């Protein structure tokens with residue numbers, strides 16, 4: 001028997017976890033949690049738990065992979081074997097390879113790679129506990145780990161999904177909404193509002209996508225505020241230049 005809920009949104013407009021359609025799950029972040037990494041961040045978002053670690057910039061080996069005029073940014077998304085109910089087989093999968101690729105690209109226009117020719121910046125995102133939205137959670141953590149590592153960036157990146165349940169658009173899907181909903185559209189964007197990741201699973205009309213993107217923008221504004229609060233409490237400023245000078 002399917003455990004699909006009969007209704008995802010009640011008559012008061014509240015979802016199964018009590019949120020409104022445009023509300024994100026509670027998010028907490030802690031920077032600098034790993035002493036061996038150049039930068040790190042632990043993030044909890046609802047029941048998701050993600051650890052991001054950044055190493056670099058450091059010389060890239062083998063040297064034939066080096067880029068003469070910029071750094072190479074490598075992003076590895078990984079789910080721990082114990083992060084979901086059914087054990088995840090260790091090692092890369094089609095899913096994790098795809099998520100790693102698109103998540104790395106979400107930072108492409110933001111990281112100022114031109115400052116480090118021949119170098120590599122490695123971003124590791126480890127999902128310790130998964131509850132839908134792990135790729136977006138990982139991007140939110142990776143942004144802060146990059147700042148923590150002192151990597152110059154044009155701004156922050158935030159990510160959040162929008163989907164559709166009971167015919168209504170909802171942001172930051174929880175597990176039942178992700179499993180049984182009609183669509184899942186993870187999006188990442190810069191502080192300037194430039195979309196750097198957009199994937200879609202399921203069906204949405206063009207109008208729904210446009211409306212969904214606007215809802216995600218509001219969600220990302222909340223995430224930027226949380227990220228900036230973390231920067232403020234760690235560095236006493238949200239100004240990237242001042243942080244780099246520390």
Ligand code: UDP
Pocket residue numbers: 084085086088095130131132133134135136175178184186
């Ligand atoms: N999931 C799982 N096993 C897997 C992959 C995913 O149980 O091998 C769960 C996990 O909770 C994940 C959710 O399904 O967060 C949704 O996965 P999806 O591929 O949509 O990526 P996500 O929403 O986590 O970015």
